[in-house]
Amino acid sequence: MDQSRQFLATLFAAAVDAADPDVAIRAHLPERPKGRTIVVGAGKGAAHLARALERAWDGPLEGAVVTRYGFGVACERIEVLEAAHPVPDAAGLAASERMVRLVDGLTADDLVIALIAGGGSALLPAPPKGLTLEDEIALNRILLASGAPISAMNRIRKQVSRIKGGRLAAAAWPARVVSLIVSDIPGDNPAYVASGPTVPDMAGPLDALQAIRRYNIDLSANIIAHIERAAAPVPQPSDPKFARSTHHIIASASVSLEAAARACETAGIRAVILSDSIEGEARESAKVHAAIAREVAGRNRPFEKPVLLLSGGETTVTVRGKGKGGRNTEFLLSLALDIDGIEGVCALAADTDGIDGGEDNAGAFADGATIRRLRAVGIDPSVVLSGNDAWSAFHAIGDLFVPGPTGTNVNDFRAILVR
Structure with a gap:
């Protein structure tokens, strides 16, 4: 992993x-x-x-x-x-x-x-x-x-x-x-x-x-x-x-996603760009991405493994709680709940400017064991998600992605690898 x-x-x-x-x-x-x-x-x-x-x-x-x-x-x-x-x-x-x-x-x-x-x-x-x-x-x-x-x-x-x-x-x-x-x-x-x-x-x-x-x-x-x-x-x-x-x-996001896809295919793994203009609630968008990843992992469709699923755009978060976190960490926590226990899936969601929300991380990593690791340190992921506190969850298990300011901004970068 x-x-x-x-x-x-x-x-x-x-x-x-x-x-x-x-x-x-x-x-x-x-x-x-x-x-x-x-x-x-x-x-x-x-x-x-x-x-x-x-x-x-x-x-x-x-x-x-x-x-x-x-x-x-x-x-x-x-x-x-x-x-x-x-x-x-x-x-x-x-x-x-x-x-x-x-x-x-x-x-x-x-x-x-x-x-x-x-x-x-x-x-x-x-x-x-x-x-x-x-x-x-x-x-x-x-x-x-x-x-x-x-x-x-x-x-x-x-x-x-x-x-x-x-x-x-x-x-x-x-x-x-x-x-x-x-x-x-x-x-x-x-x-x-x-x-x-x-x-x-x-x-x-x-x-x-x-x-x-x-x-x-x-x-x-x-x-x-x-x-x-x-x-x-x-x-x-x-x-x-x-x-x-x-x-x-x-x-733009389109140009950047195409560059990531080329780099992936150079490494011998097929890359699929789902869309460069994803909008809507981060946690709901994550459910759609997770459903595709589960289908690939379990049934080898609509794409054969190994494959990288890419998407861009800008999701949003309707703030209901007082926690820390940006749209990419919220996306990942929701995704982690829906891929819980599935082996061979690893995801990164990050803002291309290097900052997601108000903290110093661009985003975070998630995989099929993320939820287990959170519960092992006493965190209920559903409660944290409902309070918009995804940053605290990923910080607690050391899974934040912190590249620093990048000097550009073509919005969100989401990559889900299904091995």
Whole structure:
């Protein structure tokens, strides 16, 4: 089983390497402008993207990006700011104001390069008139606990911001804006990565209100009123201010999963990508994955052993308890319950940015003996799962996966090896 875990860890590394900022940036460099080149950006991988751009860019460069605390790297020409994630703070508000100042007063000869990665929604708080930072903090806390998919959360966030929903690109007009995006969104809709500060879409207040009703999200009266009034309407893609804006998805879950599959098959084991856009409750998604793994282990169908089952996307967790844990550890604990006692199955679920939830692990490992090991140390896995405390369970038996920050973010990586 140790060898299986090491093998899965090498596949995680292959997936992360496929989203390497240096490779991705060099393949998508825009044409140099006559005027200035301004860099803005946000996300958990934004600092690494900025460093890669500095290495690749032949010409003057200035600007700033914001990333999560502890995710910064040294850059020479681009300022790296740090702020709180997943719940915003005052440093994030200051970073948003810095981005707006950077693009203010530009000309048609200037170029704005926007480096956008997952996590940017929390890192760029900018409450509109009538709302406060505290309102946006409360909004994020409620959304994170709601169990709503990231696309629904970001439809709501766009209505409560001065920078999201393409507003940053609109503020840069008439400069040319080129957005280089590392997607952590199932389906890779660029307008939803970091709530699309430089990429507009058609979603409006009615879409946000529909998401609030569909997922039973209990927001404060003043936020609901703000959305209903459409007090700060999101600019539409047809707005002339976006005529000189383009975007490129430079890394995504699909590309990373394909890299992991190639690495697996090089080792002589067939790999099957189930989907790169899994959404829904982590514990429920785990049941589906476990059912497939059991079918393979017991009946050699729909795939013959040995085989690696891969999936990506972003599951969610409806928070009911007060425990520690992220969506990947919750997925694994649910999976472990459903593969309990089955030999030859080993799984890794981890966030490709290196952090799952609020702790320092990317995810964890699970196998057919995980539940037995938990019970041996006095932990009832069902009780822990109901309290959203999967991190504590895997920590207790030493099964957390802690690679550290990776410098990129193409969402969740799930790999189940059936030997």
